[in-house]
Amino acid sequence: MDMELEATLRPPEYPMEPYPAKVITLATGGKMVVRQVDRDVVPILLEAVRPAMEVERDYYDIVAARLYAELLGWSRYRVKDEFCIIGQIDGLLVGIVNSRMYSPILGISLHTLAIERGLRIGAHLFAAKMEHHIEYLGQEEVLITAESPIGFRRWMIEYGLEKRDGQHELGGATPFALTRELYFNNKERLVAGERPVPAKLMEVAEREIKVASEDDILEKILGAKRRKIQ
């Protein structure tokens, strides 16, 4: 590798505060550990993202394909100031969100992929990345767009986001923004989680990121559609 050229191709990075892990009690009573992960686990995450690239329902294919590229680009130092947060239940990966800093004050929300559905996993993880942008990275505003109707309902409607001019870097529909004020107005209602994560739960989460089989992932995303009785 030509290190001089590589240094040119790698974007400079802002120092970023780490996101402290938390645990969320789900409707099932299950405990989801929500934690930031580093580049070294990206190959594991990609295993979980790959099957979703073939699911047309709810635009999973678009979200998964873009998330795949973003994680890959981040792991090989081609995306600037990206971060990734995952959700795990008993070590099993149930959702992934990613985002990045555009500037010290402006965040860009990238994607939210819920592998387990019907438990607000996506909503909880989206809230976690907003929490990171506003509370730990100290940003003033996060630009958000949606590729699916579910995303639009979860982000634009539930948070009452403000419309912005211009474009989100993903292209697509009108960008919306979560401001600090909006975040704190909605925090009690939409942002869950307790800290610190009990040591045993954290140990299970960190020991291994378990990825469901491709069939299981498709079944989780498609709901009961693939069950035996049709």
Add this chain to the structure above:
Amino acid sequence: MRPVVVSGVGMIPFERRDEDSLVDMMAMAGLRAMDDAGLGDRPVDSVYVGNMASGLFNHQVSVASALVDRLSLMPAAADRVENGPASGGSAVKNGFLAVASGFNDVVLVIGGEKMREVIGPRATDIVACMTHPLAEYIYGVTLPAMAGMFTRLYMEKYGVTRKHLTEVAVKNQENGLLNPYAHIQMKITMEGTLTHPQAHVNNPVVADPIHLYDCCPVSDGAAAVLLTTEEIAKELSKPSVYIAGVGQATDTHTLQERSDPTELKAVQIASQKAFEMAELTPQDIDVAELHDAFTILEIAESEQAGFFPLGEGGKAVDAGETRIGGSLPINPSGGLKARGHPVGATGVAQVVELVWQLRNEAGEHQVEDASKGFSLNFGGFGNNVLAFVLRREG
């Protein structure tokens, strides 16, 4: 009137069925009911189709004509029956009358709705079209909003608590896990939906005091029953389950016109009529399928249909009396809460479930030794209600 037997039943899993059209779904359920009965080449005289709003959900009307062609049942008579969320129950009643009166010998009743073709808020709006256009709808009322107001009044009058409501949701989702036809296949807990300090994030308010898990899902689905005379039933393959009682009653269109909105007169009268016709009482019933579009309705209906005294329904849930294995299992299928509520299908699906229960074919959610069942299909906000009593022979 001639005795009427449910000789065959069929259902498809309720869920989001993007790949199937409304007519596809209803045809699948209908074929299963005919196969279940072992009908063979015997002709079907009439087809009654319970459907609330195919014109609005799917931009398709005359679905009964389309369905009879899809099933190659011509020249059978075919009618669509629309009665809001009680369309399925009304279709069963019409089929019952056709056989009981001697007009027909073999009738296929199919209920179906494909609601997931539109987004959630649009589905809520379409269902809200059943409210009074000038006294309710224009003020933005929705069915969850009505349920919220009803729940608040019921809590104040009868001491129902959010714990009681959540217990209904937890029970019915547990039952749904045992039913392969149920839309919602997920266990929930009191901790995750009520008692944990952050449970409100998982289970947000929809229309105070109604929360997310107090509401049924929006589903696609279809169910069917084949009704025949007693004589024909004896020639077919399944044990005879009779429709022993049918009751129907109406109430004011608007809730505000009722002297006491917590009093569900149509539920009381329809249930009473069904029990009288069957010559049975609520105490004779082994299993009930009630219309729990919202958790409060299971409690209120269980009282006003006569199973528990007023104010005791919540306590019965709390005591586990309505669980499978309790003194009166209610909604062992998971009810609308977990099986789902494709509106036109629901009243038929309730009868299908009772037939499975009375034939001892309900699998993991079987109620032991059930021989008499009751179903209640609640239309509008209690302004058009159907009740059925089913009895297994022998």
